[in-house]
Each structure stands twice: as C-alpha cells, then as structure tokens.
Amino acid sequence: EAGVVQSPRYKIIEKKQPVAFWCNPISGHNTLYWYLQNLGQGPELLIRYENEEAVDDSQLPKDRFSAERLKGVDSTLKIQPAELGDSAVYLCASSLVWTGNTGELFFGEGSRLTVL
Amino acid sequence: QKEVEQNSGPLSVPEGAIASLNCTYSDRGSQSFFWYRQYSGKSPELIMFIYSNGDKEDGRFTAQLNKASQYVSLLIRDSQPSDSATYLCAVRFAYGQNFVFGPGTRLSVLP
Numbered sequence: 001e002a003g004v005v006q007s008p009r010y011k012i013i014e015k016k017q018p019v020a021f022w023c024n025p026i027s028g029h030n031t032l033y034w035y036l037q038n039l040g041q042g043p044e045l046l047i048r049y050e051n052e053e054a055v056d057d058s059q060l061p062k063d064r065f066s067a068e069r070l071k072g073v074d075s076t077l078k079i080q081p082a083e084l085g086d087s088a089v090y091l092c093a094s095s096l097v098w099t100g101n102t103g104e105l106f107f108g109e110g111s112r113l114t115v116l
Numbered sequence: 117q118k119e120v121e122q123n124s125g126p127l128s129v130p131e132g133a134i135a136s137l138n139c140t141y142s143d144r145g146s147q148s149f150f151w152y153r154q155y156s157g158k159s160p161e162l163i164m165f166i167y168s169n170g171d172k173e174d175g176r177f178t179a180q181l182n183k184a185s186q187y188v189s190l191l192i193r194d195s196q197p198s199d200s201a202t203y204l205c206a207v208r209f210a211y212g213q214n215f216v217f218g219p220g221t222r223l224s225v226l227p
Binding site (some may be wrong): 028031033035040041042044045048050057081099101102104105106107108109112 | 120138148150152158159160161165204206207212214215216217218219220227
C-alpha cells in the first residue's frame with residue numbers, strides 16, 4: 001500500500017515568490033493534516049481537513065497561506081508571497097478516523113522549503 | 117492552549133542501556149498519547165500509543181501513562197545505535213481531534 005506522497009521534496013525560492021506543495025494521502029484516509037516543522041521542533045498544525053471540509057485552520061496564517069482539498073483526496077498548500085521565516089519542512093499527514101481504530105497519523109516525507 | 121513538554125536533550129546512553137524519555141501535557145482531559153520516532157531528515161513514524169493508565173509493552177519499548185500526574189513516558193530497553201533519533205510525544209484531546217506535538221527529545225545511543 002502506498003504511503004502519503006508529497007511533492008516537491010525540496011524547493012528553494014527567493015522571498016516574495018509564490019510556492020505550492022502537493023499531498024496525496026493514503027487511499028481511503030478521510031482526514032488530512034498539514035504541519036509545519038522547524039529545525040529542532042515538533043510539528044505544528046497548520047490545517048486539518050475532514051473529507052473536503054477544513055475543520056481547523058485556526059493556525060494557518062491566512063494573509064499568505066491558503067490550502068485546498070478538492071474532492072476530499074489530494075491537497076495543495078500555497079504560500080504567496082513567501083517570507084524568510086517560512087523556511088521549514090512542510091509535512092502532510094493522513095489518518096482514517098472511524099470508531100474502533102486508533103486514528104494515528106501517517107506522515108509523508110515532507111517538503112523542505114528554503115526562502116532566500 | 118494545549119501544551120506538550122518533553123525533557124530537553126540530547127540524551128546519550130550506552131548501547132544496551134535503558135533510555136527513558138519523558139513527556140508532560142497541560143490539558144487534563146487529554147485521552148490519547150502517541151510516541152513517534154523521527155530519524156534525521158525523515159518523517160515521523162509511530163512507535164506506540166497508549167490510552168489507559170499504566171504500562172504498555174511492545175518488544176523493547178514500554179509506554180507508561182499517569183493521567184493524574186499528566187505524564188507519559190517511553191522506555192527503550194537494550195538500546196541500540198539504530199534507536200538514535202528524535203522521539204516526539206503527541207497528545208490528542210479526544211478521538212478525531214488534533215494531535216499536539218512536543219518539541220522532541222534527541223536520543224543518541226553510543227556503541
């Protein structure tokens with residue numbers, strides 16, 4: 001079974017440029033998360049989707065970040081314009097939430113962003 | 117604001133020793149607790165989860181939970197160099213809710 005797939009793995013851009021990250025969750029997983037991870041820190045939630053609905057985007061900086069999950073499967077996270085402080089690893093995770101399972105997170109390999 | 121704290125590292129133990137990793141959380145109503153391992157440059161992977169007070173063992177790993185003290189720990193017996201990684205504690209308030217991660221503890225197992 002394929003895991004969570006993210007692209008690109010690495011991205012280097014200049015500040016003020018736009019950037020987009022793509023995530024394909026594990027087939028059948030109804031919940032999708034975007035996390036930001038700075039070096040030496042734990043993942044911090046940006047947004048959580050249940051199917052197509054963004055159920056928690058309280059930590060998403062909406063002035064420059066946007067996300068979508070069309071048809072409740074793939075998701076895209078966009079930053080426009082990027083700032084130096086956005087340099088980090090952007091992790092996508094998915095889970096299957098239904099009564100009786102643990103609902104644990106499965107992470108993709110991450111997209112490492114460097115803003116110059 | 118739900119917070120998760122972990123003992124500061126890095127933690128160094130000799131090969132074959134027991135490594136003890138600790139985690140405390142602020143929200144007394146939290147229900148589920150997870151330990152993830154993250155190798156350098158890789159994504160986190162689940163090691164164990166625990167819901168009930170007490171110990172839960174899986175091979176060389178034991179998770180311990182004390183909800184009254186708001187404390188969860190991970191013990192790694194017979195530590196191996198391949199256990200060298202960052203260990204992340206994650207707390208979920210309720211089923212289907214968000215996971216809140218601690219900052220992680222970096223473990224080094226010395227041959």
